[in-house]
Amino acid sequence: MKTLTTPRPPAAAAPAPVTPRRRRRPARRAAVWILVGPYTVFLVVFGLAPAGYALWTSFVDNGSFTGGHDWVTVLEDYRLGDAAANVATYLLLWLPILLLTVLSLAFTLHARPGRTTSALQLVYYLPGAVTGSAAALLWLFMVSPDSSPFSPLLKLLDVHSATEALSGGSVIAVLTVMGVAVHAGGWIVVLYGALNALPKDVLEAAQVDGASAWRTMWHIKLPMVRTYVAFVLISSFASGSQVFVEPSVLSTGAPGQISPTWSVNQLAYTYATQDGDFGKAAALSLAMLAVGVLAAWIVITRTRMYATDSSDSR
Amino acid sequence: MKRWRVASLATTAAAALVLSGCGGTGGGAGGGSGGGKGELLVWVDNTRMPAAQQYKKAHPDLKLRIVTIPPDAGYVPTKISLANRTKSGWPDVVFLANPAEAATLASEKFGYAAPLDDRVPQSVRDGFTPGALDTCTFGGKTYCLRNDIAPTVLWYDATLMKRYGYQVPKTWAEYQRTGLKAADEHPGTIVGAVNGKYGAGIYFGSSGCATRDTLSLTEVHIDLGQANCTRVADLLQPLARKKAVTTVVPIDPGFAKFGKGDKILMLPAPAWFGDFMFGPAFKVPGGRIAAAPMPTWPGESKPYAGQVGGGAFLVSTHAGERTKDAADLVRWMTTDVSLQAKQPTYPAFTAAAQKWGEAKSKDPYYASDPMPALIAAADALRPGFGAVRFEADWQSSFNDTLVKAVDSGGNLRNALASWQDKLEAAAKTTGYTVG
Numbered sequence: 001m002k003t004l005t006t007p008r009p010p011a012a013a014a015p016a017p018v019t020p021r022r023r024r025r026p027a028r029r030a031a032v033w034i035l036v037g038p039y040t041v042f043l044v045v046f047g048l049a050p051a052g053y054a055l056w057t058s059f060v061d062n063g064s065f066t067g068g069h070d071w072v073t074v075l076e077d078y079r080l081g082d083a084a085a086n087v088a089t090y091l092l093l094w095l096p097i098l099l100l101t102v103l104s105l106a107f108t109l110h111a112r113p114g115r116t117t118s119a120l121q122l123v124y125y126l127p128g129a130v131t132g133s134a135a136a137l138l139w140l141f142m143v144s145p146d147s148s149p150f151s152p153l154l155k156l157l158d159v160h161s162a163t164e165a166l167s168g169g170s171v172i173a174v175l176t177v178m179g180v181a182v183h184a185g186g187w188i189v190v191l192y193g194a195l196n197a198l199p200k201d202v203l204e205a206a207q208v209d210g211a212s213a214w215r216t217m218w219h220i221k222l223p224m225v226r227t228y229v230a231f232v233l234i235s236s237f238a239s240g241s242q243v244f245v246e247p248s249v250l251s252t253g254a255p256g257q258i259s260p261t262w263s264v265n266q267l268a269y270t271y272a273t274q275d276g277d278f279g280k281a282a283a284l285s286l287a288m289l290a291v292g293v294l295a296a297w298i299v300i301t302r303t304r305m306y307a308t309d310s311s312d313s314r
Numbered sequence: 315m316k317r318w319r320v321a322s323l324a325t326t327a328a329a330a331l332v333l334s335g336c337g338g339t340g341g342g343a344g345g346g347s348g349g350g351k352g353e354l355l356v357w358v359d360n361t362r363m364p365a366a367q368q369y370k371k372a373h374p375d376l377k378l379r380i381v382t383i384p385p386d387a388g389y390v391p392t393k394i395s396l397a398n399r400t401k402s403g404w405p406d407v408v409f410l411a412n413p414a415e416a417a418t419l420a421s422e423k424f425g426y427a428a429p430l431d432d433r434v435p436q437s438v439r440d441g442f443t444p445g446a447l448d449t450c451t452f453g454g455k456t457y458c459l460r461n462d463i464a465p466t467v468l469w470y471d472a473t474l475m476k477r478y479g480y481q482v483p484k485t486w487a488e489y490q491r492t493g494l495k496a497a498d499e500h501p502g503t504i505v506g507a508v509n510g511k512y513g514a515g516i517y518f519g520s521s522g523c524a525t526r527d528t529l530s531l532t533e534v535h536i537d538l539g540q541a542n543c544t545r546v547a548d549l550l551q552p553l554a555r556k557k558a559v560t561t562v563v564p565i566d567p568g569f570a571k572f573g574k575g576d577k578i579l580m581l582p583a584p585a586w587f588g589d590f591m592f593g594p595a596f597k598v599p600g601g602r603i604a605a606a607p608m609p610t611w612p613g614e615s616k617p618y619a620g621q622v623g624g625g626a627f628l629v630s631t632h633a634g635e636r637t638k639d640a641a642d643l644v645r646w647m648t649t650d651v652s653l654q655a656k657q658p659t660y661p662a663f664t665a666a667a668q669k670w671g672e673a674k675s676k677d678p679y680y681a682s683d684p685m686p687a688l689i690a691a692a693d694a695l696r697p698g699f700g701a702v703r704f705e706a707d708w709q710s711s712f713n714d715t716l717v718k719a720v721d722s723g724g725n726l727r728n729a730l731a732s733w734q735d736k737l738e739a740a741a742k743t744t745g746y747t748v749g
Contacts, residue, residue, distance in 0.1 A: 078739050144567045161568035163509060163561065167713060167721075252386060256510030256709035257563065260388070273392035274703070275744065276423040278399060 051289060054282035061279050070279035074271075074287070079261045086172070087263050091240045093176045098236055101184045103229070106191035107217050121192065125185030136252040143174055166250060166257040178246045183239070187232050194228040195221060230303035237299075238292045244269065264288055353377040354636050356643065357393075357405040359385045362461070362625075365653055369643055376639060385411035387706065391418045394426045406633040406640045413449045413460065413626040414705035420457040420628075421531055421703065421745065428631040429455040433641035438649060445695035446662040450626060452701075453530035457628060459648040460662035464584035464623035465691035466516050468606040469592065472681035474503075474579050482580075486549055486609045489580070496579050497556040504572055505580040508550060508720055509563040510709040511622050516582050519620025519699050520608050521546045525737060526708055528700025534746040535698075538734040545611065547716075547726035554720040561717050564591060573598045582608060584622040585660045585688050593679055600679045605687035608694070619691040621699055624662070660688060667692060704740035711736035 058070050074080065105124060109117050130138055141147045143165035145154040159165045165174055198221065206216045222229075244265040251258040260274075261267040264284065272281035358366045360382055370378045383389060390408055397403040404426065410416060420427035439447060439456060443463060450458035468489075470482055478500060483489040493505035507513065518525055523543035527535035537543070553559045562569050564583065572578045573596025581587070588605065592598045607617035627644040629637060647653070654666030661667045671685040702708065711733060719729035738748050 077743060079743070141567065146568050146571060161562040162566045163563045163568070167561075167717070256706075256713065259710040259714075260706040273395050274388055274418060274706075276391075276395045276398060276418075276421075 051286065054286050057278050058280075058283040058286060066279060070277075070283045074280050074283045077267070079259075079267055080264070080284075082259075083261055083264045083267045087241055087243060089172055090175060090179070090243055090263075091237070093172065094179045094240055095233070095236060097176060098180050098183060098187075099229070099232065101180055102187040102191060102232060103222075105184070106188050106195060107221065109188070109192050110195040110221070111213050111217070117192075121185075121189055124188045127181040128183065128185050136249045139174075139178055139250060163257060171247075171250070171258055171262075174250065175243070175246050178250070179240070179243070182246070183236065187236075191225065191228055191232070194225045198224055226303060230299050234296045234299050237295045241291060241295075242288060352636065353379055354407070354639050354643070355405045356380045356407045357383045357390070358409040359383055359411055359625075361385075361658065362409050362647070365647055365657075366643075368653065369646060381405070383409070387412045388415075391415055391424070394419060394424060398424060398426070404630050404632045406630050406636050407643055408628055408630070409461070410458065410626045410628065412705070413458065413624055414701040414703075416450055416458045416626060416628060417452065417528065417531065417701040417703045417705075420452055423745070425631060427457040427628045428633065428637065429457055430459065430629060430641060430644070431456050433629065433637065434459065434645050438645060441649060441664055442662050443664050443667065443692045443695065445697055446692075448695070448697060448699070449621075449624075449701045450628075452528060458626040459628075459644050461625040461627055461648050462657060462659040463662045463692060463695070464586055464621050464660065465619035465688070465695055466520060466582055466584050466608055466622065467619065467684070467687045467691045468580060468582050468608055469587055470580040470604055470606060471576070471578055471598065471602050472604045473602045474576060478579070480579070482606045483609050486545075486611055489609045490549055490553060492580070493553050493558040494556055497553075497558040500579075502557075502575070502577050503579045504558060504560045504577055505553065506559040506582055507562065507564050507569070508554070508559050509561050509717055510713055512564055512583070513561075513717060514708065514712040515622040515699075516584075516620045517546045517550065518543065519622075520582070520618050520696055521611055521620075522618065522696045522698060524698060525733075526700055526702040526704075527698040528702060529749060532746055533749055534700070534702060534741050535749045536734065536737045536741060538730045538737075542611070543730055544727055547730055550716075550720065551726045554726070555723060559720070561721050565595070567595075570596050572596065585691065586623060586658075588680065588684055589658065589677075602681055603679065604681040605684035607687050607690040616694045617690055618694050618696040620696060624659070660692065664692075702741070703744040703746070704737070707740035707744075708737065711740060 059066060059068065061070075109120060140162055142150065143154070143159070144162040145151040145160055148154060154165065159170065164170065202220060202224075203216065206220050211220070242265045243263045247258050247262040247266060251260065251262075261270050265288065268281045268284040268288070271277045271284065354376060356366055356378060358380060363380065363382055366380045370376070370380065383393075390410060390412075394404065394408075408419075410419075416427060418424055434456075439459075442460060446460045446463050447456055447458075450456050450460065468482070475482060478496065480492050480496070481488075483492050489505065496503040496505060506517075508517070514525060521542045523546060524535050524537045524540065525543075529535055550559060560569075560572070562572075564581075564587070573592065578592075578596065578598065583591070588603065592603045593600070608619050610617050627647055629640045629644055633640045649663045649666065651663070651666045651669050654661040654663055655669035655673075657670070661670050667689070671689065674688070675683045675685045677684075715729045715733040715736060716726060718724070719726050741748050
């Protein structure tokens, strides 16, 4: 940024080559504003302002200061421990499986490009396209051994009905499968795009040097797309720790089987919508935001995500 | 310089878009602001839509707007909570597909449901099935009118009963004996389902076990140590061991395998199972299913019924000058005999239920006329089964404790103790003192 704004000596203003450069300077500045402006607006309107409002809501009720009462009640709520444990287990199962699925499928697609590649991308993407009550029904039937295409597998796992699949500890497995199926498709498309943008000469050089497909993937492609992988991790951690849609959808299909406060986000939602308590909902949402920000900070600093090519001289 | 202007224009436009988008959704949540210039705003589910339109046609002078809402649990409290936040958008009349939500909507925090004692005459309220309005009553005030009720009866397969040479049980002891015998002689046969509201509402509801005995909007009585709770555990314990009761929830598509395989000998279940579950969902052929009153508990002669389902109408405290019209609409929707006689489920209004039963008696699907049993059940609603704000937790905690014990062969009496703890915790977090 600084180099752009440094004034140039007038001597450098040679007519032909420099005129376009000088014109480009305000133009580039404008471009920066155009690119950053809308983001800033959205960040303020949909990010900072709501967070600030939530902070206000969690401390002030009807104009009077509640002194952190909502925060204390939320942290003491017996449902929070269960919900946090559920979400932690879910993340432990779901994140590695999701990441492995996305990486392996994207690398396979890239290693064997062909006519089927785009068709397959669409197939991977499809489960995420079914939402709402249609998804509830779809998944209810998926876990019903009598109607599911996976019934042999379900029977192998000793699951004889949807009720069994959705009760007790097995619900976490169903949610993991659901979460991977719904989210993997989008990330495969992103990662495949990143792989396609890798410089061809590097890959060719690896090939000339006799690197196997496996070595190329492990030592060339993976390091080059690591920022994308980090991005997948951050976004998935954020969406996974706020898991809401999957358990809600499943409980629409099978009411009473899954607690309405199964996940932390569902608990926050319950505070606001069923208890009419926006203060507690705001407090819990902010606590979750803090967890997400902390995780993002760790991943960004550990993967040097924002290191650019010039500064990244390893 | 030109690009600068373009950039700032674009940013301004984006900001304007965002801001207008924000403002737009604020007021219009759930289909408009209630009470726009004397307009009566009514929220009903799809099933109640034709009736609401019929009322509109009959009252051409009345400005009436009808909005369809989904019957999902929690939907109405969610919308009302948002309306409370924005202080606009309340419907004047709302239909509850989950009447327990009346406890939420009438609570001080929501302040949405208006008491109807002064709006609907006592004579009209007396016309409802005795006990039907208990769900709507908190601290002596009636906050809603029931549209339909879902008393439980003992559904059974008359053909199987005859084939196996069994008698329809009159007491729960006979029920248990028949169930154990059937499990021995005809493995795989079930005589009941224990899961969620279908276990808690049917067995514990009919026994009068105080799992959700509402004393007022802020007090609830929960005591699972009493004999009317432990006797249910003792009833189910051997049946669970022999797998004569299933923990598959009846709305699970997998439940159909019991029906298709001639495995449902008996099923204590709500009235609406007759029309909506046995044929369409469980695929039991016509001419086999019949209804008997619920078995009686020791020392009682009345076949007390539990409840699973039913709907209710309530009127908004924000209706203002439209309150009279709103109350009239609610009164008509719930008590008009010719209208109620055509509705799909058992009417809460006694006169309408009789008329409704005339068609049901002739229904060729049933092996015999189910109406005597249904009427007996409606007349014997077990008192004390109130609307509570922890309805969802009531179900999931039942599954976490008793159903888990049934599945794993655990001790049901011990499970009652942990259910008690969970119910108390749920009641306290939703603002009740537990007595």
